Each structure stands twice: as structure tokens, then as C-alpha cells.
Amino acid sequence: MTIRKKTYRSGPFKDFIAQGTQVGNVLYMAGQVGITDSGNVPASLEEQTAVAYSNLKHVLSQFGADMGNIVDETFFVTDMNELMENVETVYSQRESAYGGKPEVSQTVVQVAALVQPELKIEIKCIAHL
Numbered sequence: 045m046t047i048r049k050k051t052y053r054s055g056p057f058k059d060f061i062a063q064g065t066q067v068g069n070v071l072y073m074a075g076q077v078g079i080t081d082s083g084n085v086p087a088s089l090e091e092q093t094a095v096a097y098s099n100l101k102h103v104l105s106q107f108g109a110d111m112g113n114i115v116d117e118t119f120f121v122t123d124m125n126e127l128m129e130n131v132e133t134v135y136s137q138r139e140s141a142y143g144g145k146p147e148v149s150q151t152v153v154q155v156a157a158l159v160q161p162e163l164k165i166e167i168k169c170i171a172h173l
Contacts (some may be wrong), residue, residue: 045165052106064103066173071107075120075168076100077158089126091112096143096167104171111142113171117150120166124154127165134165 051062064073078092079085083126086092097111104110121127125132139145148169158166 050107051109052103056171062131064107069173071104071109071173073103073169073171075102075118075166076103077163077166078162079160079163080168085160085162087162089121089130090137093134093137093167095143096165097137100167100169101141107171107173109171109173111146114142114146114148114169114173115173116170117146117148118168119150119152120155120158120168121152122155122158122164124152127152 047067050066052064053062054060055061055063061074063076064071066072076096078095079099080095086095100114101111104113119127142148158164
């Protein structure tokens with residue numbers, strides 16, 4: 045049995061990774077990082093978080109969805125101590141992206157590294173459409 049999927053591909057890894065894959069009414073989004081369209085990586089964790097959420101919004105829009113469709117979220121961070129030291133500003137960016145306190149489950153995981161050494165956070169989500 046073949047599963048019917050709709051995918052969206054963009055960015056430098058579009059030949060290898062779909063930014064979003066819809067199966068039925070569930071959208072699985074690849075982790076988004078704080079790299080701008082021009083390839084810049086902001087220095088701070090707060091700014092990278094804002095850019096990652098902007099990138100998530102773009103992927104959601106390709107499926108006619110928005111942040112309100114997200115039901116599950118995972119933060120991958122390279123330094124848990126840095127996250128905890130900046131938790132108020134990072135979660136302020138999160139609330140700003142969602143337009144208030146999000147009603148989603150969340151997991152936070154520390155990882156050894158992300159795809160580029162200057163990246164501090166990657167945000168992966170699942171949405172219900």
C-alpha cells in the first residue's frame with residue numbers, strides 16, 4: 045500500500061530533505077534553524093530562535109497552515125545552560141511566534157552539534173491540518 049504524501053522542498057538541501065511532509069491531516073516538519081534566507085546566522089540564541097520560528101511559519105504557509113496548527117514541538121539545543129540562562133528571552137520569542145502561550149507539547153533535547161557549528165537551536169514540529 046502506498047501512502048499519499050505532499051511534500052515541500054526548499055533551501056540548500058532540497059534535493060535531500062523535504063522541509064515538510066503532509067500525510068493525511070498531519071504535517072511533519074523538518075527541524076528549522078536560525079539561518080536567514082540570505083544565509084546569515086545571528087549570533088544570539090534569542091535571534092536564532094526568532095529566525096527558526098520565521099522559517100517554520102514559511103513551511104506551514106506552504107500547506108495552508110499557521111502556528112495554531114502545531115501540536116508538538118521539539119527544541120534541539122547545543123547548550124542547555126545557555127538556554128536556561130536565556131530562557132525568558134527565548135520563550136518570549138516562542139510566545140511571539142505563537143501569538144501567546146502555545147498549547148502544544150514540547151520536548152527539549154541537548155545535542156552535541158547542529159548542521160553548522162555556529163547554530164545553537166533547531167526547532168522541529170508536528171502540526172494537525
